[in-house]
Amino acid sequence: MDSLESFLGQVGGIVWGPYMLIPLLLGTGLYLTARLGGIQIVRLGAALRLGLLKRHDDDAEGDISQFEALTTAMAATVGTGNIVGVATAISVGGPGALFWMWMTALLGMASKYSEAFLGVRFRTTDEVGEKNGGPQYYLERGIPNAFGKFLALSFAIFAVCACFGIGNMTQGNSIASNLERSFALPTWMTGLALAALTLVVLVGGIKTIGKVTAGLVPAMILFYVLGALYILLVNIGSVPAAIGQIFGSAFSGSSAVGGFLGSTIMIAVQYGVARGIFSNESGMGSAAIAAASAQTTHPVRQGLVSMTQTFIDTIIVVTCTGLVIITTGVWQEVDPQTGQQISAAIMTGQAFSHGLPGSWGHWIVTIGLVLFAYSTILGWAYYGERNIERLLGHGAVMPFRVLFSIVVFLGCTVQLGVVWNFSDVMNGLMAIPNLIGLLILSGLIARETRHYLKHDPRLEASRAEIEAFMAGDPGWEEWKISERQR
Numbered sequence: 001m002d003s004l005e006s007f008l009g010q011v012g013g014i015v016w017g018p019y020m021l022i023p024l025l026l027g028t029g030l031y032l033t034a035r036l037g038g039i040q041i042v043r044l045g046a047a048l049r050l051g052l053l054k055r056h057d058d059d060a061e062g063d064i065s066q067f068e069a070l071t072t073a074m075a076a077t078v079g080t081g082n083i084v085g086v087a088t089a090i091s092v093g094g095p096g097a098l099f100w101m102w103m104t105a106l107l108g109m110a111s112k113y114s115e116a117f118l119g120v121r122f123r124t125t126d127e128v129g130e131k132n133g134g135p136q137y138y139l140e141r142g143i144p145n146a147f148g149k150f151l152a153l154s155f156a157i158f159a160v161c162a163c164f165g166i167g168n169m170t171q172g173n174s175i176a177s178n179l180e181r182s183f184a185l186p187t188w189m190t191g192l193a194l195a196a197l198t199l200v201v202l203v204g205g206i207k208t209i210g211k212v213t214a215g216l217v218p219a220m221i222l223f224y225v226l227g228a229l230y231i232l233l234v235n236i237g238s239v240p241a242a243i244g245q246i247f248g249s250a251f252s253g254s255s256a257v258g259g260f261l262g263s264t265i266m267i268a269v270q271y272g273v274a275r276g277i278f279s280n281e282s283g284m285g286s287a288a289i290a291a292a293s294a295q296t297t298h299p300v301r302q303g304l305v306s307m308t309q310t311f312i313d314t315i316i317v318v319t320c321t322g323l324v325i326i327t328t329g330v331w332q333e334v335d336p337q338t339g340q341q342i343s344a345a346i347m348t349g350q351a352f353s354h355g356l357p358g359s360w361g362h363w364i365v366t367i368g369l370v371l372f373a374y375s376t377i378l379g380w381a382y383y384g385e386r387n388i389e390r391l392l393g394h395g396a397v398m399p400f401r402v403l404f405s406i407v408v409f410l411g412c413t414v415q416l417g418v419v420w421n422f423s424d425v426m427n428g429l430m431a432i433p434n435l436i437g438l439l440i441l442s443g444l445i446a447r448e449t450r451h452y453l454k455h456d457p458r459l460e461a462s463r464a465e466i467e468a469f470m471a472g473d474p475g476w477e478e479w480k481i482s483e484r485q486r
Contacts, residue, residue, distance in 0.1 A: 008421035015428035022273045025283050028435045029107025032114050035446040040109035040307055046459045047304035048311075059463045062295030063130050066305045068210030069294035073287040074309050075213040076167065076379025077280050078221060078317060079372045080174050083365065086321040087347035089272055090331050095242070096249030098322040100272025105314035108282025112310045114438050114445050117303030118142060119288030120296060121448070121479055127394050130206065133292025134383075135159075135285035136390040139437040141482070142444065151433040155285060156387040158430040163387075165423030167380020168404060169411030171373040173419075176412035182366045191412030194374070199405035202381050203398075206293050209378050220371035221317060227364040228320035231355030235327040242326040280313040284427065285434030289386050290379070297463045298470070299479065300452040304459065321348055328354045377408060448475045 015021055033040065055067035064072070089097035115135065122141040123133030136159070140152035172194055176187040201212055232239060250272075281287060287306055296302040325331050330351040335342050342350060352361030381404050388400045411419075438445075455461065455469040470476040 005418045005421055008418065008425055012421055012424040012428065015425055016273075018269070021428050021431060022269070024435050025104065025111075025273060025431065026107055028283060028438055029104075029109075029111045032110040032438065032442060032445070033107055035442050036110055036113070036449060039113055039304075039449070040106065040311075043304055043453070043457075043459075044109075044308070044311065046457070047308050050301065050459045051305035051308050057295055057297045057301060057463070060295040060297045061131075063206050063293040064210035064295065065214075066294045066296055066302060068214045069290050069302065070305055070309055071213040071217040072206070072210055072293075072379055072382060073290040073306060074217050074221075074313065074379075075209075075375035076286060076290070076383065077309060077313050077376070078217065079171060079376035080369060082224075082313065082317045082321055082372060083348045083369050084174070084345055086318050087325060087331075087344040089276075090322060090325055091341060091344045091347060093269075093272055094249045095245040095322075095326050095331070096247075096251070097272035098246050098319070098326075099250035100269050101276035101314060101318055101322070104273045104276030105280055105282065105310050105318075108276070108280060108314075109307045109310045111283040111435070111438060112280075112287060113303045113307040114442070115283070115285050115288040115434060116291035116306030117299045117445055117449065118438075118441060119292040120294065120299035120302045121475075122482065123292040124482065126389065131293045132386060132389065134289035134386060135434045135437060136289075136387050137292075138288070138441075139433060142441045143437060148437075151437055153391075155430060155433045156390045158426050158433075159286065159387040160384055160391070162423060162426035162430055163380045163384030164404070164407055165419050166427055167383065168377060168407050169414075169419050170423055171376045171380075172408045172411030173414075175370050175373045178366050178369055182362070187413050188409075191409035194377075194412060195405045195409040197374075198377055198381065198408050199401065201378055202385075202401040202405065206382060209382055210293075213375060213378060216371065216375055220368065220375065221312070223371075224364065224368040225317060225320050227352065227356065227360070227368075228324050231324050231352065231361075232320070232327065234355060238327040239323065242323055245326060246322075276314060276318075280310045280318075282310045283435055283438075284431045286380075286383050286430070289383050297461075297466050298452055298476075300449055301459055303449075324348070324355060325351045330354060444475070448473075451475075 051066060051070050056065035062069075086098070086101070089101060093100075118138040119133040119135075122138035123131050124137060126132045136152050136156040138152075139155060140149045142148065143151065172191065175194060176185075176190040179185040179190050180187055201208055287309060291302050291306045294302045294305070296305075325347060328351045330342070330347055333342050333350065334340065349362060349365040352365045353359075355361060356364065381401070384404060385397055385400055388396050451473060452470070456466065461469075
């Protein structure tokens with residue numbers, strides 16, 4: 001097992017290294033940003049208004065509201081990456097890693113828009129009347145040749161593998177270990193309860209998942225962010241210096257704990273991008289699966305709503321975590337027993353404990369991590385289910401739900417060194433076929449996006465108005481036909 005863990009670690013280093021996935025992620029995001037005219041900046045206000053305030057399109061086809069699709073995708077992304085992942089990036093890459101997480105998010109919003117747009121644009125209706133979409137469909141339908149099919153099947157296989165790792169066992173393990181450490185709750189007990197809760201929700205399908213995440217995700221984010229904002233207000237005098245450290249070390253490199261872990265600029269970039277994509281999943285294609293189930297009157301509208309997920313996840317939640325770690329100085333603390341930097345696994349908890357009175361910091365991080373991780377399990381269960389259906393048919397969905405719930409129990413009760421490395425590799429491999437597909441389909445994305453936004457720049461058009469100004473457009477007519485196909 002040690003040899004396997006080491007091998008997977010080496011593979012993960014290649015996949016997430018400076019010559020493979022990092023330039024592909026950043027390059028794709030930059031290219032799409034240019035082709036879409038900076039859509040993530042120009043249309044952010046309208047997208048937030050549609051997704052968070054209006055929350056749904058009237059008289060639109062789909063399984064769940066736009067807001068529920070957004071929270072389902074956010075459930076899968078707002079997880080341990082927002083707590084432990086940020087600490088890992090800063091502990092190794094220094095404060096500058098947070099800057100590169102921001103850059104990944106900013107460019108990733110264009111990728112997130114594009115994949116969500118395609119998820120709706122090429123979605124189909126399955127044999128039970130539910131919408132199906134995501135890279136496992138749009139790569140094949142949008143690139144109608146053998147290469148497109150290869151990309152689609154590759155994504156589906158990697159996504160199923162990833163859902164059992166990063167979306168299941170690692171999240172369950174984080175929940176169980178934190179509850180054991182905080183409340184002396186046996187891991188097997190947590191595993192049984194978590195597996196049962198997961199199965200109950202999954203049996204209800206996407207409509208139940210959407211309702212659960214629509215209530216859970218906003219509450220857990222608000223709970224966590226308010227705690228962080230309190231700490232930042234108390235330490236408001238340290239915030240400007242922290243921001244200066246972030247920008248300064250992003251381009252000059254910095255060292256953690258008196259030089260124990262040297263951090264070059266490349267390490268800051270590598271860990272910032274890797275942890276950033278781990279946190280917000282922009283470019284991985286996963287969020288497109290949730291977007292495809294949304295009740296929306298046009299693919300552009302859901303693409304813009306889905307884009308706000310990256311903004312909320314990284315620009316808001318990750319930033320709060322990072323600033324708390326830096327302003328409290330915890331990232332430079334030394335473990336008195338080892339003389340080394342404190343573990344990233346407890347760094348965020350230490351920062352909140354330093355910043356909040358009494359035991360509040362400990363409770364907020366523990367409860368936040370439990371809620372974040374559980375919501376991630378639900379979101380990734382849906383991603384895995386849709387890809388299993390693509391590979392094996394609808395009959396495999398219920399056995400998958402049962403197996404997924406059983407694996408949750410296993411994740412709570414076993415050591416996961418190999419699983420963490422395996423998850424990193426699968427996450428990276430998921431992104432590669434999707435990013436290639438986004439580049440190939442970028443012309444279609446840009447063309448149809450410009451046409452729609454020319455007539456409805458503020459996303460306020462009714463269904464009748466959309467039907468009127470889209471009439472005769474080839475892409476519109478193709479979408480209306482294809483999404484009814486089984």
